[in-house]
Amino acid sequence: MASLGKFFSIGLLTRTQQFLSTPEEGIKKMTKKQLAKELALGQCLIVIGTQALLQESVDFYKLGLLVVDEQHRFGVEQRQLLLNKKLFTEDNKNLIAHFLAMTATPIPRSLALSLYGDLNLSVIKTMPSGRLPVATKIVEDEDRSKMYKFIRQLLDKGEQAFIICPLVDPSDKLAVKAVTDEFHRLATGEFKNYKVGLLHGRLSGAKKQAVMADFVAGNYQVLVATAVIELGIDVPGATVMVIESADRFGLAQLHQYRGRVGRRGQQAYCFLLKSPGSGTLAERRLRAVVKYNSGQELARLDLMWRGPGELYGYEQTGFVELQLANIFDQDLIMVAHKAALAVLSDRVWRHKAMAHLAWKSGVLDVLPQ
Structure with a gap:
């Protein structure tokens, strides 16, 4: 925090600690209210925190990047609370922050979303230098x-x-x-x-x-x-x-x-x-x-054994009740995914499709943007 604070204003927000580090003043202790004000005004450019960031009193001026570490420890509702803070307006347009989730062991729902195109997946396959397999x-x-x-x-x-x-x-x-x-x-x-x-x-x-x-x-x-x-x-x-x-x-x-x-x-x-x-x-x-x-391989087995949960709801495990498709038929799913992208590229059809999904699921706020 101190090293980053030499170049940017950076804050720390947990349940018990609040600090702000700036190039001009160094590290200083703050109250939650003071740090929340700095975030809302855009005076704090980077903030590191725990679930304390989920509080309604915490808002952001222009959230450009949201990083969630140990993503498997967050529930769908918790992540959604953070994502709900992501919209900001510029030139009369709503802009969406970039979202990066990191984990050594993806939960079944997240792995399913990455497999079927709703999340882009990057995998570090090599172990840290000098580490031996346990x-x-x-x-x-x-x-x-x-x-x-x-x-x-x-x-x-x-x-x-x-x-x-x-x-x-x-x-x-x-x-x-x-x-x-x-x-x-x-x-x-x-x-x-x-x-x-x-x-x-x-x-x-x-x-x-x-x-x-x-x-x-x-x-x-x-x-x-x-x-x-x-x-x-x-x-x-x-x-x-x-x-x-x-x-x-x-x-x-x-x-x-x-x-x-x-x-x-x-x-x-x-x-x-x-x-x-x-x-x-x-x-x-x-x-x-x-x-x-490999955490990735264990996550794949977890997905196969426990199911992906609700891709448009809150359950993070369990098997999807589909009338025709098989959630594990990846080749067919990818063909359907490409067809869906073609439909969604048309503004009129996109609006109709998203409205239908929202009506079917009853959960508009967790649909992919």
Whole structure:
């Protein structure tokens, strides 16, 4: 933020923090109202933020580019709230901002929109320089002791490990590991000679930051955690990711967790453990994570197995009920797409077609512009 602020006015807007950096004054703290005013007047040219940008009180003077990172974490309605802020008028014409969505693991709906022409898709197929593919393995319950022995050998070399559990408190109904129980079991058992930390969403913000800072600094060798570590965590020494009840997580989540280790070029490992009685469908999904290191390929399988959801609605998964077409018949879909573009290139037919789609779906504001 400071480096960009040497050339442009740039703001930061989150639920708890608001700053503005300008070439003239450097970085200064602001209230939400003050920063919102700067945005509305066009005095702040770049703003970085969280879902706080979705507030009605936040508006833009001339929004030219909207970038959404970790796009799979945003729902359709959340993205639409941002897109609703995108129109501005110049020379009596409504202009639409450019929209760039980024993710390592596209959700089925987004992948379907890219496949069928509503979104242009760019894929970075190569791994970052120096990164090695994470070795991923499904571990059966009877092989736990072998896995823990292997992890201890890595810890003795100065490496670090994540242990991920899906819940904070025990649940007999789901029969999954609870992070609190797992922490006490490991800290007094398999890793009793190592420093073990605990991180979950019910801790205060300050406590979570303190635990993560200690883990990054190497004060903890093992961190038992919930989904709070899925995004935005960079621990140079972490080379092991153990995921309890991995069948309870989505493909995108598992791929994101796997991306938290081996970020400095070390060989890293991801171990997937199943819930009791997880079934063949869960086994199939976990085997896909083992086989593919590509988020794009996992997203394609997710689309095939869960469906694209509503392309003109809010559901992001599920199968489309079409009377004739098959959503996975890509060749036929592309022929139809070209024919539709020809129709929409005619102003009269475009108006009629869009009006018909709006009437059929009842959701005018989520139609492609």
